[in-house]
Amino acid sequence: MALRGTNQEFGGPYNRRIVLEAIRLHGPTTRRDIARRVGLTVQTVSTIVRELEEGGYVLSARAEPKKRGLPPATLSINPGGGYAVGIHVTPIGIDAALVDLSGEVVASGRREAPNPTPDHAFEQIGNLVSELAGMKAGQRILGIGLALPGPFGVEKMSFIGPTTMAGWNDVALAERLSDSTGLPAFLETDMAAAALGERLYGLGAGFSDYYYLYFGVGLGGVMVHDGIVLRGAWGNAGEIGHIPLVAGGEPCPCGNRGCLERYLSLEAYGRSGRSEADWVKEVTPAFHAAITIIENLFDPETVILGGLAPESLLERLAEAAQRLPNSVSARGDRTAPRITVAHGGPHAVLRGAAALAVSGVLSPRFGRMFATGRERDNDVLRGKGMAA
Incomplete structure (x- = not known):
């Protein structure tokens, strides 16, 4: 994941977050190593670290010297800070x-x-x-x-x-x-x-480019590139559940027909009244289509399947995906499976x-961890409500 600081005038608070994030991901670590990772000077990092230490957010420790000179202090997150x-x-x-x-x-x-x-x-x-x-x-x-x-x-x-x-x-x-x-x-x-939680604390930390497919009451997903979620012009990228997949299919509350989440979601599973095994067998073609669409659009290292669904259901879906159709992700030099199952649950x-x-x-x-490259000066960042 690429964590990069900024030298722009407003960058102080942003750099503070980036430095804290680097310590959380790579700690125990040193000021010099942080500076190298985030593209800031050691002096700037030292100033930020001093603020974080004073605030109780990070802990500093120094090993016993084994030869001349003091070893550099190492920094780690203070969980109770x-x-x-x-x-x-x-x-x-x-x-x-x-x-x-x-x-x-x-x-x-x-x-x-x-x-x-x-x-x-x-x-x-x-x-x-x-x-x-x-x-x-x-x-x-x-x-x-x-x-x-x-x-x-x-x-x-x-x-x-x-x-x-x-x-x-x-x-x-x-x-x-x-x-x-x-x-x-x-x-x-x-x-x-959920994608943020997975990036910070789960399988997502091991990939630079992955798609997080969120299996909740509905169906959604987000592409994560170098630790940043691709959010779209208005922050709503990822509504894969509203891709019309079945021509003339079930009506969807969005106004279209045959939307993917009408067939592939916890709400659809609940309506089916079927067992996990029977339902997965029924929706495997729709699931295959969804994965193939994702892969051809985003070319991810892997698709991480997570959300609110029971892990047993996610595992069954992943097992069904062993026979996926061809896509740009069907490569012989893969180092990760096309589908992986997250274990973070809710x-x-x-x-x-x-x-x-x-x-x-x-x-x-x-304030929003997930943004496009530009600052979103909107109601969310100003702490106001989002109105439909």
Whole structure:
């Protein structure tokens, strides 16, 4: 993954996040090694590290000298230097986790809340956050990240249908989240949050170019290149579930017919009433088509299959993919399988949402970890809600 600092005038907070990220990924590490990795001077890195040490975010240690001179101090993340809360709201319930700076889930909770109204959801989120924060009384809670099914801001697609939070139109999400919890609030689609969690703490750390296929109530996915998710002009790239795959097929709430997630998603699995084995056999052709489309469009090193689905279901899908059709990814020199299964489960979304909050607090102008190359000066970055 390419972590690069910036010498631009506004780059201070951004560089702080990048340096912290480099320490988390490569620690224990030295100032010189960080400078080499992120493209900043040793002096700049030293200044940032001093700030992070004073803030309690990183720990410094020095080995006993074995010969003349002192060995360089090594830096590592201080797991207890701060915590963030990750929240995931879906049409089937509300999940929450308290995550430390190393990415470990130290506590979690859930509320069964099928298709909750915004008022009910934010009340439950407030209660969950109070319970989780109480387990680390007196500790620093940096912020809260909320992951929701997308897309956002798209007429006749956002907050419509059984795979989204239907009826949540025109809700000031970040404002409501901050009011309910008293914490700085940040927002992301659940598939992008899951990809972030996978990149930081899972299989994604081992690849430069991979596609994360998010198997949730609906179906989505994001391409990750050098640690950056390709988000599109309005941040909604990845809605693969709304690719019309079957001509004249089932009507979709988005207004089209035959969309992929009508056949391949947890919602579709639930409607089928079939066993895992029978359902996978039925949807294998659609799954093969989805993987082939992804590979031919993005040419990834691998497709990481994750999300909310039980790992047993994901494993069955991956096994069915051993007989994939031909694509640009059907190479003889592959070092990774075309399909790999993530093992983070629902925690991938929660870890990613929490990491979003840490990033947003440490680097306010880059509050969304996933952005295109340019800064997104929009309601999300200003901490306001996303309205459909």
